[in-house]
Amino acid sequence: MFTIDTRSRTPIYEQLMEKLKELIIREVMKEDEQLPSVRVLAQQLTINPNTIQKAYRELEHQGYIYSIPGKGSFVSPVKNEINKERMEMLRKELERIVGEILYLGVPKDEVIKLIETMEEPERREDKND
Amino acid sequence: MIKADQVSKRFGRFEAVKSVQVHVKKGSIYGLLGSNGAGKTTLLKILSGIIEADHGKPTIEGEQIFERPDIKKRILFIPDQPYFFHQTSLLQMASFYKAVYERWNEERFRQLYEHFALDPKAKLSRMSKGMQRQAAFILTLSAMPDALILDEPFDGLDPVMRQQVKNLLIQDVSSRKMTVLVSSHNLREMEDFCDAVGVMHKGSLLYEKDLEELKTDVSKLQVAFKKMPNESFLKGMNVMHYEKRGRVLTCIVRGNEGDIDRHVRSYEPAIYDVLPLTLEEIFTYEMGSVGYEIRNLIV
Numbered sequence: 001m002f003t004i005d006t007r008s009r010t011p012i013y014e015q016l017m018e019k020l021k022e023l024i025i026r027e028v029m030k031e032d033e034q035l036p037s038v039r040v041l042a043q044q045l046t047i048n049p050n051t052i053q054k055a056y057r058e059l060e061h062q063g064y065i066y067s068i069p070g071k072g073s074f075v076s077p078v079k080n081e082i083n084k085e086r087m088e089m090l091r092k093e094l095e096r097i098v099g100e101i102l103y104l105g106v107p108k109d110e111v112i113k114l115i116e117t118m119e120e121p122e123r124r125e126d127k128n129d
Numbered sequence: 130m131i132k133a134d135q136v137s138k139r140f141g142r143f144e145a146v147k148s149v150q151v152h153v154k155k156g157s158i159y160g161l162l163g164s165n166g167a168g169k170t171t172l173l174k175i176l177s178g179i180i181e182a183d184h185g186k187p188t189i190e191g192e193q194i195f196e197r198p199d200i201k202k203r204i205l206f207i208p209d210q211p212y213f214f215h216q217t218s219l220l221q222m223a224s225f226y227k228a229v230y231e232r233w234n235e236e237r238f239r240q241l242y243e244h245f246a247l248d249p250k251a252k253l254s255r256m257s258k259g260m261q262r263q264a265a266f267i268l269t270l271s272a273m274p275d276a277l278i279l280d281e282p283f284d285g286l287d288p289v290m291r292q293q294v295k296n297l298l299i300q301d302v303s304s305r306k307m308t309v310l311v312s313s314h315n316l317r318e319m320e321d322f323c324d325a326v327g328v329m330h331k332g333s334l335l336y337e338k339d340l341e342e343l344k345t346d347v348s349k350l351q352v353a354f355k356k357m358p359n360e361s362f363l364k365g366m367n368v369m370h371y372e373k374r375g376r377v378l379t380c381i382v383r384g385n386e387g388d389i390d391r392h393v394r395s396y397e398p399a400i401y402d403v404l405p406l407t408l409e410e411i412f413t414y415e416m417g418s419v420g421y422e423i424r425n426l427i428v
């Protein structure tokens with residue numbers, strides 16, 4: 001499903017989280033779809049199962065997935081309310097990137113235009129939380 | 130699951146292990162790291178019940194290990210040089226293992242030697258180092274141990290085999306909650322494999338920690354200033370090591386990420402990056418702080 005770069009400085013559980021988040025955000029993995037079990041993933045990637053458990057726990061904490069005891073982990077429905085810490089981190093990251101783009105001489109309008117061409121993910125109205 | 134409580138061992142006048150305290154949780158893969166001659170092998174041999182500790186209590190699930198066949202049936206040890214009886218083949222060794230280890234899994238044994246493509250009738254003594262090691266893993270994993278103690282297990286295996294052996298171990302860890310205690314020098318390899326590590330130096334255990342905890346405890350900062358701050362910048366943090374190249378400071382700092390972040394930002398750096406450390410770097414710096422460091426020798 002994906003590969004882990006064991007040479008990277010980034011901790012493996014973080015890499016795993018990033019990869020899974022990407023799949024969820026890009027809707028490769030759909031709402032309520034089941035994630036591979038810890039056991040299967042550990043075997044496929046040759047990674048310590050406790051590391052995978054940790055990534056899953058962290059993703060659940062951030063609200064990307066939910067788990068049903070005895071059944072496994074599933075992709076959470078898209079939420080309106082997002083983890084604040086994560087939001088703050090992403091905002092800083094965006095600031096850094098935009099800062100560099102502006103420094104390199106790209107006009108502000110172009111950056112704004114770029115953002116306008118991006119689509120917002122569809123959200124369902126009947127939220128249960 | 131595997132525990133050493135104030136374990137000491139002396140060989141003549143040499144104190145190989147000095148009151149070491151180790152705790153390996155069930156279902157965990159614990160990496161025992163350390164400098165050469167730190168006492169890793171001695172500790173592993175004590176914990177697998179091969180040699181007796183002078184002081185202290187090595188236990189597995191609360192039971193003493195030395196001279197206890199009932200406990201030893203469930204723990205297997207692969208030494209740094211696998212041992213086989215003289216002039217035996219894999220099949221002959223297997224029949225010995227079958228007699229000793231009650232949980233011997235014949236089907237798994239066949240599956241494994243076919244997978245590794247080893248000739249079960251060939252003499253083990255005529256096989257290469259790497260193949261002997263594969264044979265040791267085949268025998269050990271077929272005995273279905275609850276705990277596995279490995280001394281430099283990947284030594285002599287090629288990258289493909291390493292990955293395969295690791296994969297097999299991980300399957301047993303995730304499906305049967307097998308506990309693994311492994312010593313190694315190859316820190317790169319331990320990084321994705323272990324979840325806890327213990328570091329030994331000169332017979333003592335410096336510390337033991339969860340790998341992630343260890344990694345978040347120490348960080349590498351790269352900071353550049355338009356104007357260099359005074360000494361209070363370095364003194365305000367727990368700096369283990371620092372290097373100055375022009376206006377760029379590289380520091381290895383111990384402590385809470387948030388505190389460090391606040392401290393550094395209060396000096397208004399022009400560039401500020403926090404890099405995670407590799408296990409190898411942590412090891413080198415930690416060893417450096419106890420006086421075991423890289424000194425370039427020119428001959």
